[in-house]
Amino acid sequence: MNSSNNYRMENDPLGNIMIPSSAYYGSQTQRAVENFQISGIRLPRSFIKAQGIIKASAATANMELGTLSPEMGKAIIKASEEVTEGIWDEHFVVDVYQAGAGTSQNMNANEVIANRASEIIGGSQRIHPNDHVNMSQSTNDTFPSALNIAAVETISQRLLPALSQLQQELQKKADQFMPVLKSGRTHLHDAVPIRLGQEFSGFAETIHTVYQQMEAKLDALYEIGLGGNAIGTKVDLQPDYTPKVIQEVCNRTNLPFRQPGNIFAFMQNMSEPIRCMLTLKELAIHLIKITSDLRLLSSGPRTGLAEITLPSVQPGSTIMPGKVNPAILEMTHMVCCQIIGYETAIATAGMASQLEINVMMPVIAHTFLHSIDLLTNAIQTLVTKCISGIQSNDEICKKWMEESLSLVTGLSSKMGYDIASQIGMKADEENKTLKQVLLEKGLLTEEINKAIDPRGMV
Structure with missing residues (x-):
């Protein structure tokens, strides 16, 4: 009317x-x-x-x-x-x-x-x-099933390919940078030498491990509870409805969805989004570490480490002309902070399951699916606008490595820990290289020179 x-x-x-x-x-x-x-x-x-x-x-x-x-x-x-x-x-x-x-x-x-x-x-x-x-439906069986269908399609078609692309690009840089020797660092202080490619290989393998974990978690999301109706008892349903409706979902998605092992467990809990979100949180933590490392390695260009150069994507200051910041790395870090917070939101919403249902499903659905989209978009941008364009600054890497006092580690097996420590401390106090101190003490033999050669330490 x-x-x-x-x-x-x-x-x-x-x-x-x-x-x-x-x-x-x-x-x-x-x-x-x-x-x-x-x-x-x-x-x-x-x-x-x-x-x-x-x-x-x-x-x-x-x-x-x-x-x-x-x-x-x-x-x-x-x-x-x-x-x-x-x-x-x-x-x-x-x-x-x-x-x-x-x-x-x-x-x-x-x-x-x-x-x-x-x-x-x-x-x-x-x-x-x-x-x-x-x-033949209820909100209580269709809503979590829709969430799982959406999550499976988004993870398999978007997130996993993005992770694979990131891992491959990091490995490509690892191979490219393997000849470059540089100083390692622990506690943000000088450590024994490392290859720049070895650092990047660690980044690549970290992402590969998360990829495998996400792929494994994906399997449980193929369980959908259609036919569970209000609380899992399949009230007023034709006996053949459940297998027929799930098979039709499989036909329409070309994905192997299946009935849950226990329909009541499916109806009562939001277990799989909770578990998958933990993996997304771990991914966020690793991405924060990787992007923070890249920011440190590219710091400068004149007063930082400057061992790598990032692609310039936009001006970095409204007051300092010519300044360029690691914008893509900073964006990725922000996204990861959001993901860590989102995991907490899903965990607390997951605690709201009572008796036969979890009534917090809408906020779980939004938070979980938004997390997948956010990470996918951030990773794709990270790869195309940052990782693929990273270049090594070989001379700066060499300079920091040769000035590193951690090369004294090579003397321990020749002179003992205590004498090697004294030489290292003297070099530090007098702002000299190890070779200068060894030469002054008349200790720079061919064997000792070989012991502090960085190429023999990697």
Whole structure:
């Protein structure tokens, strides 16, 4: 019933409510919009796509089982596929911080698909968001399943390729820089020599290890609880619904989703997002270490270590002309700080599981999926705008290495620790090189000279 050109009135168990006339969503979504004007943040495209996949798969299974007419089923499938493609994203309007468990988000999908399917089918029948689109489903099984589908697709198609690219680029730099000798450093003080390529090989292997951990964690996300219904008891479901709907999801994604080993454990907990987020946190910690090292190694260019040069991507100061900062490394560090905070948010939300369900699923979904996107985008930018363009400053590396007092380590096996220490301390006090002190003491033999040759220490 139209009250104006801009709004239509709908009725639900709570009474009448006005909805924008152009909106495909309905009364429950509108109530959520009015109740939860919190952040303006919506669940991402990947999640909405997964909702469309689930609704199309459920309609297909219900048609095959004879509980949904072919005419209605085909209209729901077409509307759901349009949701999967992103055609109706602007009609998914519920804030992330909404009613617990994601009921509003599920109803947003149900109402958009129902209204669009009714439009497709024409005036012969009205497709109901609960009775038809949500048939054989509950928010409690579809929401965590949509999260897992979205996470699997995003991790496998975006994050893992980005990690692989980063590892390969770091290894390429390791190979390129292997001939470059330099001073190692522990406690930010001089240590025995190392190859610049060896440093970079450590970075590369660290990323490779996280890649393997993320790949292993991915397997558990293939468990989706469709058919669990409200609490896992499969109330009012046809016996063959669960295998049929999951197989249809597999068909539509070309991914090996499967039933959980225990449906009640799946319904009660958000275990896999929690575990995967721990790996993302570890990745963030390693990226902070790597980017911090690169900032130190590139510090200067005149008053720092300056052993490597980063690509210049933008001016670094509003007051100091010509200054260029490690902007990409700083951005990556900021993203990683956010990820570490996000892991805490998911951990505390995970503690909110009570009895048969975790009602914090919307914030877990947003935080987890946003973390994957943030890290993917940051890593891709890090590779293309920083790592691939790093150059070594061979002469500066050589200079610091030759001036390093840690070369005295090579004397320990020849003169003993105490005498070697005295020589090192004298060189430091008098601001001389080890060779100068050894020469003054008449100790610089061919054997001793060879002992403090950096090339013999790497």
